[in-house]
Amino acid sequence: MSDPMDVLAPEHRRLRIGDAWRDAASGVTFVVEDPATGTTVAEVADAGVVDGLAALDAASRAAAQWATTPPRRRSELLTATYRALTDRAEEVARLITLEMGKPLAEARAEVAYGAEFFRWFAEEAVRVEGRYSTAPAGGYRILTVPKPVGPCVFVTPWNFPLAMGARKIAPALAAGCTTVTKPAAQTPLTMLLLARIMEEVGVPAGVVNVVTTKRAGEVVSALLADTRTRKVSFTGSTEVGRVLLRQAADNVLRTSMELGGNAALIVCADADLDVALHGAMVAKMRNIGESCIAANRIYVEEPVREEFTKRFTERMGALVVGNGLDDGVDVGALIDEPSVAKLDDLVADAVGRGARILVGGVRPDGPGHFYPPTVLVDVPDDARMLREEIFGPVAPIISFTSDDEVIAKANDTEHGLVGYVFTRDLQRALRFTEGLETGMIGVNRGLISDPSAPFGGVKQSGIGKEGSHEGIGEYLDLTYAAIDLP
Ligand code: NAP
Numbered sequence: 001m002s003d004p005m006d007v008l009a010p011e012h013r014r015l016r017i018g019d020a021w022r023d024a025a026s027g028v029t030f031v032v033e034d035p036a037t038g039t040t041v042a043e044v045a046d047a048g049v050v051d052g053l054a055a056l057d058a059a060s061r062a063a064a065q066w067a068t069t070p071p072r073r074r075s076e077l078l079t080a081t082y083r084a085l086t087d088r089a090e091e092v093a094r095l096i097t098l099e100m101g102k103p104l105a106e107a108r109a110e111v112a113y114g115a116e117f118f119r120w121f122a123e124e125a126v127r128v129e130g131r132y133s134t135a136p137a138g139g140y141r142i143l144t145v146p147k148p149v150g151p152c153v154f155v156t157p158w159n160f161p162l163a164m165g166a167r168k169i170a171p172a173l174a175a176g177c178t179t180v181t182k183p184a185a186q187t188p189l190t191m192l193l194l195a196r197i198m199e200e201v202g203v204p205a206g207v208v209n210v211v212t213t214k215r216a217g218e219v220v221s222a223l224l225a226d227t228r229t230r231k232v233s234f235t236g237s238t239e240v241g242r243v244l245l246r247q248a249a250d251n252v253l254r255t256s257m258e259l260g261g262n263a264a265l266i267v268c269a270d271a272d273l274d275v276a277l278h279g280a281m282v283a284k285m286r287n288i289g290e291s292c293i294a295a296n297r298i299y300v301e302e303p304v305r306e307e308f309t310k311r312f313t314e315r316m317g318a319l320v321v322g323n324g325l326d327d328g329v330d331v332g333a334l335i336d337e338p339s340v341a342k343l344d345d346l347v348a349d350a351v352g353r354g355a356r357i358l359v360g361g362v363r364p365d366g367p368g369h370f371y372p373p374t375v376l377v378d379v380p381d382d383a384r385m386l387r388e389e390i391f392g393p394v395a396p397i398i399s400f401t402s403d404d405e406v407i408a409k410a411n412d413t414e415h416g417l418v419g420y421v422f423t424r425d426l427q428r429a430l431r432f433t434e435g436l437e438t439g440m441i442g443v444n445r446g447l448i449s450d451p452s453a454p455f456g457g458v459k460q461s462g463i464g465k466e467g468s469h470e471g472i473g474e475y476l477d478l479t480y481a482a483i484d485l486p
Helices: 049-067 071-087 089-100 104-125 163-175 189-201 216-225 238-250 273-289 302-318 337-352 403-411 426-435 468-473
Strands: 015-017 020-022 029-033 040-045 132-134 140-148 152-155 179-182 208-210 231-235 254-258 263-267 295-301 356-359 374-377 394-400 418-422 440-443 476-484
Touching (some): 015 189, 040 189, 049 179, 049 208, 049 216, 071 089, 071 104, 071 163, 071 189, 089 104, 104 163, 104 468, 152 163, 152 216, 163 179, 163 189, 163 231, 163 468, 179 216, 216 238, 231 238, 238 254, 263 273, 263 403, 273 295, 273 302, 295 302, 295 403, 302 356, 302 374, 337 356, 337 374, 337 394, 418 426
Parallel strands (some): 152 179, 152 231, 179 208, 231 254, 263 295, 295 394, 374 394, 418 440
Antiparallel strands (some): 015 020, 015 208, 029 040, 132 140, 356 374
16 A cells, blocks of 8 residues: 555645745744554644735735636636545545544545535535615615625634535635635644645635644734734634634634534434434444534433443444554544543543443553543433543443433533434424524434535534535625615
8 A cells, every 4th residue: 555645745745825835934844643653644834923924915815816706617616626536535535544543434434525515615606696676665776795705714623634624615715715724733734635636626826825833823813813814714622712703803803613512412212223323323433533513422211221322332342443544443543642531531530420331441552542432321410521522432321311301401511513313203303403502403313414504503612604505605795785776
C-alpha cells in the first residue's frame, strides 16, 4: 500500500492564500501526528496573525468577482469538486484516517457525506430567489434581493476533517461568498487537500483560503476583529463557541454555531428491538463515538432493559479495536491522550457512584490512543458522563418507566442538538418529537446527518442550520427595495 501522505505533495502542506501555497511569514511549522501510532506524519505551516490577515486580504480581493460570477458557473465548480472528491474518495479517506484515527470505512463514509454537500449546494446555487409583491396599502412595490454576505471565516474541529469544512465552504461558495478556513491543528491535512482539489478543478484564487495554525486564539480573533470579515461559522465545543460569539459581537458579525451535544437515545418497550439495537450502535459508535450527535445517554424502558442491555453489550464487546488503516477494524484510535484520559475519568467517576461495567472499561497498553467499547449500567443521575459530552466509545444505559420522566431527564441539559427515539407507536414518536428540546430527532434511526436536511442545534448546542435549503440562507443577506409605483 502507498503512503497516505503521497496525495498531498510537500508544497501543498503550506498555507493556501490567494493563488499561492506559502510558508508562514515566521517560517515556523508544527507537526501532525498519527493518533494510532503517535508518529509524526507531516509538518505544516504554523500561521500567525499576519498570515491570517493575508488570507482575509485574498478573500476580500476575490469577493466582488466571485459574487458576480454567474450562479451556473459557481454551480459547475461545486459539481466538479463533488466529482473529484468522489473519484479520489479512497485517497482522501486514507488521509482522513491517517490524521484523525477513524477506521477506513468511516473515513470513506465521511468522504461520501462531505462530497454530497458540494453536489447539494451546486444544485442550490442556481435557485437563489427574491420576492416581488405589492405593498398592502398600495402605492409601491416590495422587492427582496438576496446578496452574498461577503468574506467568511470558518473554524472547524478535528472529528470530521473534511465534512465539517465542506458543509460551510459549499453553501458559502454557492451563495457567492469567499472564505478563509482554519482547520483543527490536529487534522489540517484533509482541508489542505480539499483546497488543492478545488484549485485543480478551477475554483478561482482567493475564493478558498486555508490557514493552518497552532495559535487559533490569536489568529481567529484578529480575523473576527477585521471589518472585512462579514460572517463567522464555527463547529466545535460550546466553550469555544461562547468565546467566538463574544468576539463576533464587537464586529456585529453574522454567526453560525454548531456546538456540543449530549444526546439522549430513548428505547421504548414497544420498539422493534433489532431496529433499536442497530440504531443505538450507529448513534453511539459512528466515528468511534467522537461525534457531536453521538448517543451520550441511552435510556431504555424497564420491560426491555434486560434484553436490550444484554444484546447491546454483546455487540459492543464484539467490535475490533485497532489501527483504522487495517482491514477489519471497527474502532480506531481516539484523537489524543487527553481524550483517553477523559474517558478513564468519566468511567471511574461513574463506578465511584455505583455504576457497573459490563464490558470494556480498561484501556489497553501500548502506543496509540485507544479505548475499548464500554457499557455501564446502574449509572446514577449525578454521574459526570450523563452531564458532559463523552466523545468516545463509552455507553451508559439507564432505565426509565414513564415518557414524562424520560423527557424531563433528556431535557435536563444545556445542550439541545439531537435526540433519538425508538418506538412503533406513531403518536408516541410525535410526542417525543414535540417534547424533546433538540434541533434534530432520529425516529427509529441512529443516523440523521444528511446534506439535504437542516443540521443544527438549539439551546447551547448552537445557532443556525447547515445543509438543506436553509443552509444557503446562512450566507445571504436580503436587501429590500421599496419601489414607488402609485
Ligand atoms: P474545539 O476545541 O472547540 O475546537 C474547534 C476548533 O476551534 C479548532 O479548530 C480549534 O483550534 C479552534 N479553537 C480552539 N480554541 C479557539 C479559540 N480560543 N479561538 C478560536 N478558535 C479556537 O472543539 P474540538 O475538540 O476540535 O471538537 C469537538 C467539539 O466539536 C465537540 O464539542 C463536538 O460536539 C463539537 N462538534 C459539533 C458539531 C456540530 O455540528 N454541532 C460537529 C462536530 C463537532 P485548535 O485545533 O488549534 O485547538
